[in-house]
Amino acid sequence: MKSDTKRILVIRFSSLGDVILTTPLLHALRDEFPEAEIDYLTKKKYAEVLRFNPYVNSIIEADNDIDFEGLKRLKQTIKQGSYDLVIDAHYSLRTFYLKLFLKARRVTFKKYSLRKFLLVRFKINLMKDLPPIARRYIDILNPLLNNPVEFSNLLPEIHTDNTSKLKVEKILQGLKIPTGSKLICICPASIHFTKTYPPRQYAELIQKFDGENFAFLLTGKGDDKRIIEEILTVTGNNVYDLCDKLNIHELTEIMKLSDLVICGDTGPMHIAEGLNKPLMMIAGSSVKEFGFYPQNIKEVVLENNNLTCRPCSHIGRNNCPKVHFKCMREIKPKDLYELAVKLIT
Numbered sequence: 203m204k205s206d207t208k209r210i211l212v213i214r215f216s217s218l219g220d221v222i223l224t225t226p227l228l229h230a231l232r233d234e235f236p237e238a239e240i241d242y243l244t245k246k247k248y249a250e251v252l253r254f255n256p257y258v259n260s261i262i263e264a265d266n267d268i269d270f271e272g273l274k275r276l277k278q279t280i281k282q283g284s285y286d287l288v289i290d291a292h293y294s295l296r297t298f299y300l301k302l303f304l305k306a307r308r309v310t311f312k313k314y315s316l317r318k319f320l321l322v323r324f325k326i327n328l329m330k331d332l333p334p335i336a337r338r339y340i341d342i343l344n345p346l347l348n349n350p351v352e353f354s355n356l357l358p359e360i361h362t363d364n365t366s367k368l369k370v371e372k373i374l375q376g377l378k379i380p381t382g383s384k385l386i387c388i389c390p391a392s393i394h395f396t397k398t399y400p401p402r403q404y405a406e407l408i409q410k411f412d413g414e415n416f417a418f419l420l421t422g423k424g425d426d427k428r429i430i431e432e433i434l435t436v437t438g439n440n441v442y443d444l445c446d447k448l449n450i451h452e453l454t455e456i457m458k459l460s461d462l463v464i465c466g467d468t469g470p471m472h473i474a475e476g477l478n479k480p481l482m483m484i485a486g487s488s489v490k491e492f493g494f495y496p497q498n499i500k501e502v503v504l505e506n507n508n509l510t511c512r513p514c515s516h517i518g519r520n521n522c523p524k525v526h527f528k529c530m531r532e533i534k535p536k537d538l539y540e541l542a543v544k545l546i547t
Contacts, residue, residue: 207235207286207307213243213300214291215264218469219494220335221248222358222476224291227339228257230353231289234343241283243276250450254361273299280304287346291339309342318516321491325510329491338493356497358476366451370459373452377442383417384546387457387474389465390433391426394518396487397466399530401432407464407535407542408433413440419460420444421453421470462546464538467494467518475501480545482538486530487522489513502541506532 210231214224221244231240242252243262252258262279265272277300280288290297290310301308320326332338336356344350379385388408392398408418418441420430427445434441448456454473457463463474463481467488474481475496483496485505489512495503506512506529514523522529 207238209283209285210235210238210240210287210289211243211262211280211283211285211306212240212289212291213297215243215245215268215294215296216248216292218248218251219467219472220291221251222360222469222472223336223494224339225252225255225257225359225476226336226353226356227289227291227342228255229355229359230340230343230351232257233353234347234351238286241285243280251360254363254451255359256361268296276300289342291342307346309345311339311342318492321489322513322516327491329493332491332493334495334497335493336497357478358472360450360454360473360476362451362454366449367455370448370452370455373444373447374459377417379417379442380414383415383440384461385417385419385459386411386462386464386542387419387421387460389421389463389468389470391422391429392466392468392518394487394515395521396514396519396527396529397468398429399466399484399486399533400527401429402436403531403533403535405433405436407538408437408441410535410539411440413438416440417442419456421448421456422446462542464542471496474498482542482545484530484533484538487512487514487518488516492516500545502545504533504538504541505529508532 214221239259241260241262242258245266246263247266249261249263252261264276273296280300285306288301288306288308293311293313317328321329340351340353390404420443422430422445430443430445457474457477457479463479465471466484466486471483475498478498480500481496481498483503485503509528511524512529
């Protein structure tokens with residue numbers, strides 16, 4: 203199989219976190235097929251994540267709002283690529299169509315949709331023994347090989363360039379953060395309400411730190427601005443707004459320089475995970491069993507295990523179906539503060 207595999211295509215349209223979590227798979231692929239050309243198909247808005255990845259030869263960018271005409275064009279592109287192996291790391295109707303009638307060997311990511319449905323809908327937990335998502339992506343390769351892949355590095359890999367590093371250095375110089383301050387990067391927002399820790403509680407957490415020794419960098423983009431502004435209205439001069447000022451590589455460089463990263467179950471969390479930074483993830487409606495919990499050395503996942511309504515979704519929701527939103531509101535800032543101090547020291 204290895205000698206016959208010259209061209210490989212990996213497909214994962216979205217989301218940011220999932221694309222990031224496929225990077226260990228790309229590393230494992232390069233180890234198993236060192237001479238092969240490896241291409242990656244994803245949406246344009248996530249392509250930047252892979253821009254400097256040394257294990258990818260080419261990125262095929264799909265429209266962010268891809269329609270059937272776009273899918274037909276992609277299918278033609280894939281046919282022209284003459285791939286020997288197509289790895290479907292997404293597993294959807296769209297990817298099923300793209301793979302249909304291809305001559306290439308095809309392998310597919312297993313989503314365990316029934317188990318997720320049983321856990322969300324009936325709280326029947328058949329997911330306890332499943333490995334984390336990054337491991338499950340790598341395990342896609344096992345049907346191709348005589349022996350299971352031994353690749354053990356499950357940390358994501360985000361590669362940047364010197365331009366991003368220099369820009370971040372310039373941004374931080376412009377903020378005039380007092381010398382010696384410990385940097386805490388907070389990514390306070392999520393696409394989904396039920397994955398977003400309340401901004402007033404974030405503010406209360408920030409206020410517990412000594413303002414002279416800690417600086418907080420609030421990151422995000424677009425609609426995240428509203429949440430960041432709410433935090434800024436009740437915090438001090440040691441809190442800095444970086445919303446819409448960073449691309450994915452610059453955010454990575456900010457996290458490299460941070461002493462601690464705090465966020466929800468979001469894509470940026472996996473960047474911090476990959477950098478092996480001290481990391482605090484606030485889970486909200488999601489649970490560890492879904493497989494997205496961080497694998498780095500110094501990490502804490504906070505979740506309210508006293509609720510019978512969790513998880514209410516395997517993706518996230520725009521509102522709390524029970525209205526009370528206790529999964530987040532009952533995680534107290536004082537508890538976050540105590541854990542944060544332990545992670546930093």
